[in-house]
Amino acid sequence: MAVLKKGPWPKFYFTKNGKGGIRRKTYLSAVGDVPPTNLFEYKDVGHTDEAKKEVLKVFDGQSPFATPKPERLIKRVLEIATDEGDLVLDSFLGSGTTAAVAHKMGRRWIGIEMGDHAKTHCAVRMKKVVDGEQGGISKAVKWQGGGGFRYYELGEAILNEDGSLTGDIPFDVMAAHVWFSETKTPWSECKIENVKCKIEGTKSTVLGIHEGTAYVLLYNGILKDRSVNGGNVLTRKTLEVIQADLSARGDGSRGRSPSQDARPPEYEKIVVYGEACRLMAPTLEALKIEFRQTPYDLVTRR
Numbered sequence: 001m002a003v004l005k006k007g008p009w010p011k012f013y014f015t016k017n018g019k020g021g022i023r024r025k026t027y028l029s030a031v032g033d034v035p036p037t038n039l040f041e042y043k044d045v046g047h048t049d050e051a052k053k054e055v056l057k058v059f060d061g062q063s064p065f066a067t068p069k070p071e072r073l074i075k076r077v078l079e080i081a082t083d084e085g086d087l088v089l090d091s092f093l094g095s096g097t098t099a100a101v102a103h104k105m106g107r108r109w110i111g112i113e114m115g116d117h118a119k120t121h122c123a124v125r126m127k128k129v130v131d132g133e134q135g136g137i138s139k140a141v142k143w144q145g146g147g148g149f150r151y152y153e154l155g156e157a158i159l160n161e162d163g164s165l166t167g168d169i170p171f172d173v174m175a176a177h178v179w180f181s182e183t184k185t186p187w188s189e190c191k192i193e194n195v196k197c198k199i200e201g202t203k204s205t206v207l208g209i210h211e212g213t214a215y216v217l218l219y220n221g222i223l224k225d226r227s228v229n230g231g232n233v234l235t236r237k238t239l240e241v242i243q244a245d246l247s248a249r250g251d252g253s254r255g256r257s258p259s260q261d262a263r264p265p266e267y268e269k270i271v272v273y274g275e276a277c278r279l280m281a282p283t284l285e286a287l288k289i290e291f292r293q294t295p296y297d298l299v300t301r302r
Contacts, residue, residue, distance in 0.1 A: 045072045272291050
């Protein structure tokens with residue numbers, strides 16, 4: 001009673017008559033509901049039996065998962081830690097419960113799983129969620145279906161653990177890796193549809209142009225017999241080929257005189273990836289070329 005007569009406690013106070021540590025007092029009026037605690041009772045968030053029944057219902061009576069989590073438990077966690085529209089990452093997707101709950105609650109999500117059940121179960125479950133399945137928390141959140149998702153599989157690794165290249169990587173795979181590491185956008189051959197190589201049947205050294213920078217890859221014999229060392233070294237010869245490939249774009253690239261094309265150049269500098277560079281620094285600077293060594297600069301720029 002004596003404490004109550006003194007009025008509300010301050011938000012922060014010292015324990016043990018001022019000789020202890022500092023503690024914080026949270027009032028119900030400040031949070032609008034019961035503050036979250038470390039203890040989740042099964043009547044509020046479900047239990048293992050409930051979780052197994054949810055999974056069995058989703059997968060037509062079959063489940064390879066020994067310890068699935070109930071959707072109500074994940075719902076509680078996401079209510080505490082996220083808001084609608086936030087991005088939820090589950091790097092061990094398992095049966096896909098977190099992704100399913102996040103989707104139903106209006107969160108964006110990314111799920112990662114290395115097991116085969118990523119395709120046979122997780123993708124199947126999420127398709128049912130999109131179609132409006134009514135298990136788990138669906139009724140509680142008034143879920144009626146909607147949205148969508150994309151399913152991707154990782155390709156072969158580009159680099160070994162020591163940073164060296166793995167095996168004989170195709171040019172297109174390396175090109176996609178270089179392009180994404182530089183621009184953070186996906187690359188495909190459609191980016192060079194307008195590039196016409198001087199020799200029939202060969203691809204362009206030019207990966208594309210992004211925000212004023214032209215990206216070039218000398219790799220895996222892209223120049224075939226047009227240069228020494230299979231065309232993977234930046235020399236005067238390979239530079240001529242690169243310039244020819246850039247000119248073949250026919251879209252205002254540097255190298256045209258003002259009388260030939262009054263439009264400004266499409267790119268301001270060139271980034272070249274290759275095994276080695278035989279050009280001197282003053283030459284690179286004059287031509288606004290930045291050389292990056294493969295694979296060293298791929299590792300350091302990850």
